Amino acid sequence: MLDKxxxxxxxxQELQDGYYVNLGIGIPTLVANYIPQGIDVEFQSENGILGMxxxxxxxxxxxxxxxxxxxxxxxxxGAAYFDSAMSFAMIRGRHVQLTVLGAMEVSQNGDIxxxxxxxKMVKGMGGAMDLVASAENIIVAMMHTNKAGESKIxxxxxxxLTGVGCVKxxxxxxxxxxxxxxxxxxxxxxxxxxxxxxxxxxxxKLVVPDVVPEMNLVD
Amino acid sequence: MALNKVVANAxxxxxxxxxxxxxMLGGFGLCGxxxxxxxxxxxxxxxxxxxxSNNAGVDDFGLGLLLQNKQIxxxxxxxxxxxxxxxxxxxxxxxxxxxxxxxxxxERCRAGGAGIPAFFTPAGYGTEVGEGKExxxxxxxxxxxxxxxxxxxxxxxxxxxxxxxxxxxxxxxRNFNPMMAMAGTITIAEVEELVPIGHLDPNQIxxxxxxxxxxxxxxxxxxxxxxxxxxKA
Numbered sequence: 144m145l146d147k148x149x150x151x152x153x154x155x156q157e158l159q160d161g162y163y164v165n166l167g168i169g170i171p172t173l174v175a176n177y178i179p180q181g182i183d184v185e186f187q188s189e190n191g192i193l194g195m196x197x198x199x200x201x202x203x204x205x206x207x208x209x210x211x212x213x214x215x216x217x218x219x220x221g222a223a224y225f226d227s228a229m230s231f232a233m234i235r236g237r238h239v240q241l242t243v244l245g246a247m248e249v250s251q252n253g254d255i256x257x258x259x260x261x262x263k264m265v266k267g268m269g270g271a272m273d274l275v276a277s278a279e280n281i282i283v284a285m286m287h288t289n290k291a292g293e294s295k296i297x298x299x300x301x302x303x304l305t306g307v308g309c310v311k312x313x314x315x316x317x318x319x320x321x322x323x324x325x326x327x328x329x330x331x332x333x334x335x336x337x338x339x340x341x342x343x344x345x346x347x348k349l350v351v352p353d354v355v356p357e358m359n360l361v362d
Numbered sequence: 363m364a365l366n367k368v369v370a371n372a373x374x375x376x377x378x379x380x381x382x383x384x385x386m387l388g389g390f391g392l393c394g395x396x397x398x399x400x401x402x403x404x405x406x407x408x409x410x411x412x413x414x415s416n417n418a419g420v421d422d423f424g425l426g427l428l429l430q431n432k433q434i435x436x437x438x439x440x441x442x443x444x445x446x447x448x449x450x451x452x453x454x455x456x457x458x459x460x461x462x463x464x465x466x467x468x469e470r471c472r473a474g475g476a477g478i479p480a481f482f483t484p485a486g487y488g489t490e491v492g493e494g495k496e497x498x499x500x501x502x503x504x505x506x507x508x509x510x511x512x513x514x515x516x517x518x519x520x521x522x523x524x525x526x527x528x529x530x531x532x533x534x535x536r537n538f539n540p541m542m543a544m545a546g547t548i549t550i551a552e553v554e555e556l557v558p559i560g561h562l563d564p565n566q567i568x569x570x571x572x573x574x575x576x577x578x579x580x581x582x583x584x585x586x587x588x589x590x591x592x593x594k595a
Contacts, residue, residue, distance in 0.1 A: 189464065190390045191534045201592040206393065206585035207521075207535040213391040213444070214591035224533050226540045226568075227390070227416070228472040231465025235483065258461075259490075265452060265461070266443030272491060273465030276484035307488035 145316045145333045145358075150284050152177040153331075153358055154243055154314050157282060158184050165189060165234065165274060167244030168212040170284040174243055185221075187239055189230050189270040194222030211270065231270070235277045242278035244271060246285045246310075248300045251347035253310040253322045255283060256302035268305055275306030287315040287344045294346035296320065296327060317341050319358065326350045331358045364526035364559045367551075367577045372402035375550045375576045379515055381408050382435075386471065386511070386542040387415040387425060388518040391444065391588050394535030395424050396519040396552045398580035403428060414438040414511055416467060416538055418448040423586050429457070438511070440464035444588060462491060466508050468541055473510035475544020475573065480509045516546025519580075520569070523553035524560075527574030528567045536568065543573045551577045 145153065151173035158164065158174075162184045166172050175186060175197075186195040188210040195210060196217035204215040218224075233239055248256040255275055258268040275281055288294055296313065313320045318341045319331040326348040329341060332355050342349060369375045376399060379385070385403075389395030403411075404427050411434050418437055419426035428434050429447050436458040442448045451457035462470070463485040473481055482505035486492045496507040518539040521532035529551055531539055543549050551569075556579035 188534075190393070191537050198591045198593040200595045204587060204590055204592060205533065206587045208533040209391065209393050209587075209589070210534075211390075213393070213588040215587060215589070216591075218533070224531075224536055226531075226536050227464065227468035227538045228541050231468055235465055235485070254488075262453070265449060265459075267439060267441035267461045268463055268491070269441035269443075270464040272463035272489065273483075273485040276487060304489045 144336055148173055149333070149360065150314050150316060152360055153319065154282055154284055155179060157241065157312070158182050162240040163187055163193070163238060164241045164243070165239050167271070169245045171243040171245060172212065187233060188216070189234065189274070191225050191227060191230050192218060192222060194219045196222070231273050234270070234273055237277055237279055239278065241280045241282065242274045243282045243284055244274065246283045246295070248295050248297055248302055249283050249285070249310050249313055250297050250300045251322065251326050253308045254300050255305045255310050256300040257305050259303045261303065271305050275309045278309070281310050283310050283313045285313070285315060287317045294344055296345045296347050298347045317344060329355050331356055333358055334360070364571070366525050367527040367571065367574055368525050368556070369576045369578050371578055371581070372398040372552065375399060375552070375578050376402045376406060378548065379403065379406065379408055382410045383408070383514040384412040384414065386513040386516040386546055387413060388537065388539035388542045389415065389417070389424065390534065390537035391417050392419060392424050392586050394519050394531065394537050394539055395419070396517045396550070397583055398552050399517045399550060400424065400427060403433070404431060407431070407433070409433040410435045412436040412438065414471070414513060416440050416464060418442050418445045420444050420588065421447050436460065438462065438467070440467050468538060470508055470511040471538065471541035471545045474512040475541060478510060480507055482506065483508055512545050512547070513542070514547050516542045516549040518543045518549065518551050520551055520553045522555045522557060522562060523551055523577050524557050524562050524571070525577070526559050527551060527571030527577050528562055529553065529569040529574065530562060530566055531568050540569045543569045548575045549573055550575070552580045553577060554580060554583060
């Protein structure tokens with residue numbers, strides 16, 4: 144079974160040389176720590192920076208330089224700043240190749256819910272609806288089940304949707320799943336996790352091939 | 363000769379803001395917010411406001427100060443997750459809230475300032491955001507119609523500005539400020555450094571002075587950081 148860093152590490156393997164990438168808040172942010180050797184990517188944060196660098200060294204924080212999670216960041220050489228309309232022109236205009244974001248629920252037709260629990264929690268969608276409506280390649284990073292042990296990998300989302308039919312891949316602490324033809328397809332198992340465990344934790348339609356390889360997390 | 367937009371301070375700049383008005387306020391989280399003008403709005407005690415701003419500050423800073431005072435009737439935002447008082451007022455129904463996708467919010471402000479009454483976007487199709495909105499298919503994909511936003515007053519914060527109202531923003535403090543500057547009937551710009559005309563390079567101007575009616579240098583800037591995050595040296 145993977146921890147959050149393991150999920151990020153597996154998703155980092157999806158990065159390709161030359162990609163512009165938008166990472167959401169939470170586990171997705173960790174992906175930046177595991178860029179494979181020999182791969183150059185540039186991170187976009189939708190509040191207005193391309194070429195986002197690591198967190199600043201203590202004492203050099205700049206309140207005018209933050210990411211979409213409101214964390215202090217740095218800018219790498221070659222970075223660019225821009226306004227919010229231009230930022231979403233990059234996103235809507237499909238200039239960003241990969242979007243990684245968290246979710247509360249994902250359905251077998253690729254719907255995603257991650258912004259609201261009616262009557263309980265309303266944080267807002269932020270940029271998530273723009274991102275999922277336009278990105279060519281969306282990977283969801285999340286835990287397979289919620290705190291009550293219920294599956295978040297569902298036949299249909301129960302929470303208000305963020306986007307429809309948009310998620311292509313889900314990486315959890317248990318598995319890598321591809322979404323196509325109205326089903327989750329089991330691509331890989333996390334180290335030490337059995338196919339039976341994954342089946343038990345998945346409520347949506349799951350297609351399991353005869354052989355399910357274990358993830359290779361070696362760099 | 364360039365027009366002179368300078369006013370003495372936040373008090374002068376906020377003259378004419380009255381109960382029931384619609385305001386746009388720049389900033390993303392607490393980054394690039396017009397701190398001095400917000401303090402003046404608290405002092406003025408104007409209420410029944412509709413505020414268009416990406417976020418609502420935190421409980422005790424930024425727009426959170428206006429929320430605490432119950433000066434806001436309606437918020438138009440994309441993300442309100444860092445403010446418990448906001449969430450409480452929204453869930454209890456005291457505060458009317460229109461949550462819209464961040465990119466649509468930015469574009470609606472830009473459209474408002476650019477004379478474009480509405481546009482189609484894929485963001486929000488098939489969700490609550492798309493309910494009741496016209497849907498059209500372009501290139502085989504459904505899009506929803508979003509309308510432009512304008513405001514009685516737009517209040518923005520820039521790094522540097524000149525007396526003609528030309529503005530330069532710093533780093534990610536730019537965010538919504540340039541679009542909102544375009545969409546206000548009256549746009550107030552507060553800046554960290556106000557300089558005479560001729561002191562800013564015209565090549566570097568982000569917001570041309572035509573969009574700004576009033577400009578002043580803020581007294582001080584706290585620039586509070588929401589999520590101070592550092593790495594080991």
